[in-house]
Amino acid sequence: MSSGNRPVTIKSIAQELGISFSTVSKALNGNPAIKEDTRRMVVKKAEELGYTPNSLAKGLRGNSTKTIAVIFNDIENPALTFIFRSIAIDMANFGYTTMIFDSQFSKARERANILTVLSRQPDFIILEPNNTNTENLQLLKGMEHKLILQGARYESMACHHIHVDYFQGGYLSACELLSKGHRECLVFTQPLTFPISRLYVLGIKKAFEDYHIPFDDDRIFVMPSTIAAGFKRMQELWDAGQKRYRIPFTGIMTFDDNLAYGVYKSAAQNGQKIPEDISVIGFDDTPITEFSAPPLTTVHLPREKMAESYVQILNSALIDHQTEIRTFTLEPYLVSRDSVRNLLK
């Protein structure tokens, strides 16, 4: 036990044992130059004293801090939590500690996070950039071999990429509505400066183009990805006096399941039925999504594959010391449940 006040170090162990601290260090690290008796004695004493090696000193001395830093925009997003957890649990098996940072979709906070991360000398950095502007990425120049970028592709960065085809996600969302006869559609999404939102919307526009249906930018509503935000926006759209929406529409695509539930909530409050009056498509496919009333049609974000890809990159780089730079492109797919009405029937 660290009974006393002073922390137990190899020096204090050495002192107690009347030997040099470099011997203690070697003994503790299983250096074969140390006599077995000595090693046992040192290990015993270390346990007795409750010795814990100081990672800071180790990191300062050596070339590895056994640390992985993850910078996401919203760690409350269940998909991201899942991915983070997978990484953390897997890498913990190899003695790595995973630190997580939340940029909250703010460029300034992203910058601050990158600087903090840099100061902690991690062995690997995972970043979900929150802006199409790549200014913050410049801070990471020169460490591409230990950097994974998530979301969009950044051609300017020769680093690892875990790229989800959000364009395709948007395209699938829109096609689901268009193919069922919807023409007037709304989009609820995060600001388009957020690279993946941009791709999502681009995919939606492409679908409308393919269907030769006009799509106007004023149909895009930008907001944080929370139930509350989706709810609020819908309420603002609702004209309580006229008992109808200020803009005519039949379907809504949301770049997040939470936003979809905001729509659910508002619809319920205004006596609008889903999917009879309003069709909704979410994004992410949060596990509980299938239990909602009605079960939500949504785009499945391949979280398992994303997590696997991370683990693969991390393992091959950190454990197997491979130097290859890799890109994984993952495809989302539509999960058709009951929140979209077929207007053609």
Add this chain to the structure above:
Amino acid sequence: MSSGNRPVTIKSIAQELGISFSTVSKALNGNPAIKEDTRRMVVKKAEELGYTPNSLAKGLRGNSTKTIAVIFNDIENPALTFIFRSIAIDMANFGYTTMIFDSQFSKARERANILTVLSRQPDFIILEPNNTNTENLQLLKGMEHKLILQGARYESMACHHIHVDYFQGGYLSACELLSKGHRECLVFTQPLTFPISRLYVLGIKKAFEDYHIPFDDDRIFVMPSTIAAGFKRMQELWDAGQKRYRIPFTGIMTFDDNLAYGVYKSAAQNGQKIPEDISVIGFDDTPITEFSAPPLTTVHLPREKMAESYVQILNSALIDHQTEIRTFTLEPYLVSRDSVRNLLK
């Protein structure tokens, strides 16, 4: 930019400038002894070179690593994610980095996590113990002033506590069923070695006692808190030939909303209706819970208050340097929705 290969340190800045590195250090830290001109020159050069201070060295030297370590059992649990995020975001404002560890309800992994945490010399440790056995807690003896224990109370540890009254949570769950005429009830929970599960079950038993209804331990089913686990258990209970459950019951209490949805899923598969055939009460009150079909009756875990309590303790200790040891006791409450049938009507 860290353009070159060698990392930029105060030494390299000093060298470039032809001054001593201690002057650089002082300049960068705003030491008033340094001439304004020098300071500006140093800061400029530091920016130019893309200098990032090395936290490891700082931590090794000083007495603070500006680090908070959190050890939870399942960071995918939305309530815990919420709490963690609140802590991380708040403390980031003061330059603190928050590390999170997942013990997965395993005593061995908890031990490993504590040791890792210790080696990283954090300024504060937050732990949700996963075993009534307090062996692992011994590792944290002597650092009670920088330790917050979450969940049950540990009388043996004179540290900060964020205590949720899970006993009351269990009691409320059971009363909801009992007051509506349910007599035969099942409990789905994590192993009772997990302190808060134990309290939860104790609360349930107390309610049955108060109602003078017998409650047998074989009604308690122990499992991980996932949708899949709840589903599996329910399926095992279902006798497909007889089209009924092997044990008669009308209500189920689950120590987690996920388990409740496992029950939903299985019920749907076997043609059982909620709440007509089976009544269900969850735990946590995950935000989307109100949108499920039927909306889930559940026990609200006061996540906001928990987060606030953490932030209060952390702020007063780390920022205001207060030494007082505090305990917050928070009360869960029942949120009555539509998953429990009133048998008395």
Add this chain to the structure above:
DNA sequence: TTGTAGGCGTTATCAA
């Protein structure tokens, strides 16, 4: 106002 020296806990190198 600036520079020098020592030390935080480790590991690695070299000498004994």
Add this chain to the structure above:
DNA sequence: TTGATAACGCCTACAA
């Protein structure tokens, strides 16, 4: 087989 020493990057007395 063990011990002394230097170095990792930083901060802080203390000296100049």
